[in-house]
Amino acid sequence: MNQKQTPLYDALIQHKNRKSISYHVPGHKNGEVFLKEAHPVFQNILNVDVTELSGLDDLHSPSEAILEAETLLADYYEVKKSFFLINGSTVGNLAMILSAVSEGDEVLVQRNCHKSIMNGLSLANVRPIFIAPEFDTEWQVAGGLTLNSIKEAVKSHSQVKALIVTYPNYYGMVTNLKEIITYCHERNMIVLVDEAHGAHFKGSKKLPVSATELGADVVVQSAHKTLPAMTMGSYLHYNSERVDLGRLKMFLRMLQSSSPSYPIMASLDLARKYIATYEEEDLQYTLQMISQFREKMNQIPSIKLLSYKGEGDPLKVTIQSRTELSGFDMQSTLEEFGIFTELADEHNVLFIFPLLKRGDLYPIEDVWYAIKKGIGENKASERNFQKLTKGNSISTLQMSYKEQQKKKVEIILLSKAVGRVCAESVIPYPPGIPLLLPGESIKSEDIEQIYSLLEAGSRFQGGENITQHNIKVYQY
Ligand SMILES: Cc1ncc(COP(=O)(O)O)c(C=O)c1O
Numbered sequence: 213m214n215q216k217q218t219p220l221y222d223a224l225i226q227h228k229n230r231k232s233i234s235y236h237v238p239g240h241k242n243g244e245v246f247l248k249e250a251h252p253v254f255q256n257i258l259n260v261d262v263t264e265l266s267g268l269d270d271l272h273s274p275s276e277a278i279l280e281a282e283t284l285l286a287d288y289y290e291v292k293k294s295f296f297l298i299n300g301s302t303v304g305n306l307a308m309i310l311s312a313v314s315e316g317d318e319v320l321v322q323r324n325c326h327k328s329i330m331n332g333l334s335l336a337n338v339r340p341i342f343i344a345p346e347f348d349t350e351w352q353v354a355g356g357l358t359l360n361s362i363k364e365a366v367k368s369h370s371q372v373k374a375l376i377v378t379y380p381n382y383y384g385m386v387t388n389l390k391e392i393i394t395y396c397h398e399r400n401m402i403v404l405v406d407e408a409h410g411a412h413f414k415g416s417k418k419l420p421v422s423a424t425e426l427g428a429d430v431v432v433q434s435a436h437k438t439l440p441a442m443t444m445g446s447y448l449h450y451n452s453e454r455v456d457l458g459r460l461k462m463f464l465r466m467l468q469s470s471s472p473s474y475p476i477m478a479s480l481d482l483a484r485k486y487i488a489t490y491e492e493e494d495l496q497y498t499l500q501m502i503s504q505f506r507e508k509m510n511q512i513p514s515i516k517l518l519s520y521k522g523e524g525d526p527l528k529v530t531i532q533s534r535t536e537l538s539g540f541d542m543q544s545t546l547e548e549f550g551i552f553t554e555l556a557d558e559h560n561v562l563f564i565f566p567l568l569k570r571g572d573l574y575p576i577e578d579v580w581y582a583i584k585k586g587i588g589e590n591k592a593s594e595r596n597f598q599k600l601t602k603g604n605s606i607s608t609l610q611m612s613y614k615e616q617q618k619k620k621v622e623i624i625l626l627s628k629a630v631g632r633v634c635a636e637s638v639i640p641y642p643p644g645i646p647l648l649l650p651g652e653s654i655k656s657e658d659i660e661q662i663y664s665l666l667e668a669g670s671r672f673q674g675g676e677n678i679t680q681h682n683i684k685v686y687q688y
Pocket residue numbers: 299300301302303305326328378382406408409434444446
C-alpha cells in the first residue's frame with residue numbers, strides 16, 4: 213500500500229475547503245462561535261473539529277476514510293487489523309483485556325503495569341496472578357518480567373489463560389519478549405502487550421523490535437507519546453487467532469466516545485505516515501544529535517548518564533543525580549531554565565527525544581547549558597540507594613474484584629493492618645513496583661517494609677495515607 217497517503221486527513225481538509233455552513237454539533241460551528249480572546253489560539257483546529265458528516269466516515273462502523281486510514285495502519289504494522297483510539301492507551305488496555313479474557317479466568321500480570329491494566333482486570337473480574345519485575349539496582353527502577361518468573365508462575369497455575377506485560381518500560385528498557393511470547397503461545401496462552409511507549413519501534417531496525425512483529429496477540433500503543441500525534445491519540449493492533457475480533461470491536465464501541473475527535477483521528481493518520489515514511493538517514497541524524505548530547509552529559513561530573521544493559525530505546529535519555537539533589541530537584545531546576553522533562557523519580561530525570569528528520573533543528577544545547585549551570589555546580593555526594601524489592605515474587609488476591617466492588621473501605625493505622633485486606637495501591641518510588649495492591653492480604657513483612665521505606669525517605673505514589681502511617685482497607 214502507498215504509505216504516503218493520508219485518507220482521513222485529506223477528507224477532513226476537503227470538507228474544510230468546501231467552506232460549509234454548520235448546523236450540526238459541535239457548538240463552536242467550525243470556530244465561528246467561540247470566545248474572542250481564545251479564538252486566535254484555537255481557530256485552525258476548530259476548522260477541522262467536526263463530527264460524522266457525509267464523507268467523514270464513522271469511527272465505530274468505518275467504511276470510508278477511517279477504514280482506509282486504519283487499513284494503512286494495519287498494513288504498516290503488518291497485523292490483521294488496527295484501530296484508532298481517541299481515549300489513549302487507557303481505553304485500548306481496557307478493551308484488550310475485556311475482549312481477551314472472561315470472568316474467573318486466571319491471568320498472569322506484570323505487577324507494575326499501568327493503572328489502566330489494573331482497572332481492566334477489575335472490570336473483567338479475572339483472577340490475576342501478579343509477577344514482580346526485575347529491579348535494576350543501578351538505575352533504581354523496575355525493569356520487565358523474565359521468562360523464568362513466568363515459567364515459575366505457570367508451574368503453580370497451569371490453567372492460566374493470558375499474560376499481560378508492559379514493553380518497553382517508561383525508561384525505554386526492553387525484555388526478551390520474543391522468547392516469552394513463544395513460550396506462552398506453545399501453551400496456547402494469549403499475550404497482551406501494553407506498548408504505550410513503543411509506537412515508533414517499527415520505524416527502524418536500529419530500534420527495539422515492536423511487539424507487533426514479535427507475534428503478540430494484541431498490542432496497544434500511545435501514538436501520542438513517541439510519534440507526532442495529538443494527546444490521547446493511540447493505536448490498537450490485533451493479530452490473533454486466540455482473541456475474538458467481534459468482541460474487541462464491541463468493547464471499543466462501548467468504551468469510546470460516540471463523538472470521537474476528528475483532529476485526534478486525523479493526527480493518527482498523519483503520525484502513521486510520518487513513521488512509515490521515516491528514513492534510516494533521518495534516524496541516523498536523530499541518533500547523532502542524541503549521541504552528541506550524551507557525550508556532553510558525560511562531561512558533567514554531578515550527573516551520571518545511564519546506559520541500557522542490553523537493548524533499549526535510544527530516544528529516551530536518563531540522567532542520575534550524583535549530588536544531594538534528588539531527581540525531582542533536578543527536574544524543577546531545569547524548569548527554571550524553561551526545560552520541561554518527561555519524568556523525575558528519586559534519583560533520575562528522563563528526557564524523551566523526538567524523531568527528527570534530516571536538517572530539523574531542536575534546542576539540545578539549551579538542555580546542556582541548563583544542566584551545567586543549574587545542576588553541574590552542586591557538590592558531588594553519594595546517593596542513598598534502595599535495595600528493597602519484591603523481585604520475581606508471585607502473588608494472588610485474597611479478595612476477588614467482585615467482592616471488592618461490593619465492600620466499603622476504611623482508613624486504619626498501619627500498625628493495626630496485619631491480616632486485613634488492602635483497598636489501595638501502595639507503590640513506593642523507587643522501585644515503582646507495588647508493595648500492596650487492592651484485594652491483597654496485608655502481611656507483617658509488608659508493614660515492616662513500609663516503615664523501613666518511610667524511614668529511608670521513600671515517596672509513595674498517591675500515598676497520603678501511608679505517609680501519615682495509615683492505610684485504606686476493606687471493612688469486614
Ligand atoms: C505503560 C503505560 N501504559 C498505558 C498508559 C496510558 O496511556 P494513555 O495516556 O495513552 O492513555 C501509560 C501512560 O502513561 C503508560 O505509561
